[in-house]
Amino acid sequence: MVPALTLSVEPLAHRHHHPARRAPCSGSSGFRRSLNRAVTSRARVTMLSRQDPGADGAAGTPLFLGIDFGTSGARYALIDRQGAIHSEGKRAYAPVGDAAGWASSWRAALFQLLGDIPPAHRPSISSISIDGTSATTLIVDSETGELLAGPFLYNESFPDALPAVESIAPANHTVCSASSTLCKLVSWWNTAGSDGTGSGSAAVLMHQSDWLLWLLHGQYGVSDYNNALKVGYDPEADAYPSWLMAQPYSRMLPSVMAPGAPIAAVRDDVRSQYGLSKECVVCTGTTDSIAAFLAARTAGPGRAVTSLGSTLAVKLVSEARVDDARFGVYSHRLDDAWLVGGASNTGGAVLRQLFTDDQLVALSRDIDPAAASPLDYYPLPRKGERFPVSDPDMAPRLQPRPESDAEYLHGILESIARIEAKGYSLLRELGATAVEEVFTAGGGAQNEKWTTIRERVLGVPVRKAEQTEAAYGAALLALKGADRRVGAIAS
């Protein structure tokens, strides 16, 4: 019997809690949202097989498409109103020569995935949403659509811009990290702006998921308050702060809506090429770790989702908002809840440098998860860490390597678990609600030995989320957007 699931984000009391600073945020003092509003909708997940062109019950059952653009590849999930998956698929990114190559690789994956959806389903797609990696930034010419600069990837650091950003933002604000979107924008502005190209009124900033959604709807300058967090948007005030709006580049910033808000209909050329309905609406997206949180469908203070993908991103439902760039800690808003957390550069990317997925499965069989590994590593794919230590120069530590690969893997998995545990205990020290239960999303969720190691190291229950793919969370956003689209579509 598939348990009924509750899609709810319990509203929480909001206190503006910045232990590292008391930001003079306008309108935030005494900021409170009703505790009574709950976003719930009950649905039952009945897993259909992966490609079920004929299994959508009544012909034309409305379907909702979520597409996840993670670090190593893109995936889609097509669900119905009950949350049943009617089709899903994935595409690896085409090899990338240079930074600009990432944009064409993502664009290729987007339209390949649309082409992978069974044609019989496409007319029933009511809405589409996309999640992408956080702080991945593109500068686009809004007159020609041409890519002017970037993509600057989520984990790329721009320390040259940090002094300028720290001079305008409150102390320890989320943007005061070398990998923040604002540092990427200011670094570009300081180079391109000086020779005049940056001051052109046509240049606009887009996040990865904004840009991919733009390929589908064609409207410039729309983002969501999760993606916009690291450029400086204040999700509590629902506005860009005055210290940011005072900057010469502020006109490049997108307008901001809630995740899963209707933007516009699919542009005619895309709609006709892929057989989509005129009714199909494109909705704002979110970041990949928020989409993974949504997919886990957990709620309530103390509940957390760790995304064990190429990176390790933690999201903890907290009654208090906590932001502190000294440690790479920030709070995302999700309706009436705060998701406190951060993203470490540790995670699967290091594993993939050392082992194939098949080797991971084989070697994990020889690990005794009850035994603590004596090996103490800090696994990073290259220098630079964001959370729970914010240090762009931090070096990886993966030595000494034992003879046994199984012991080596055990040491790495346990060391990543220790970083995860340090992350959650840091959030608690900074004033967030204590973690009580962790759900796991991403590729690492399939490793049961790792789950047992993590449960031992974290000291709280750890389980695989029922839906571990961020694409499912993006599909839930599309479902939410479809219900809000009446009269809301931009002309």
Ligand SMILES: Nc1ncnc2c1ncn2[C@@H]1O[C@H](COP(=O)(O)OP(=O)(O)O)[C@@H](O)[C@H]1O
């Ligand atoms: N059995 C396994 N045990 C641990 N990690 C795994 C296993 N299989 C895959 N992974 C890791 O999962 C990661 C891919 O997860 P995924 O969620 O697709 O990442 P992303 O979305 O960040 O690209 C890879 O880096 C890989 O090392």
Ligand SMILES: O=C(CO)[C@H](O)[C@H](O)COP(=O)(O)O
């Ligand atoms: O690590 C990442 C890539 O997978 C991103 O940084 C991840 O999206 C975390 O950022 P956020 O917490 O803003 O979602």
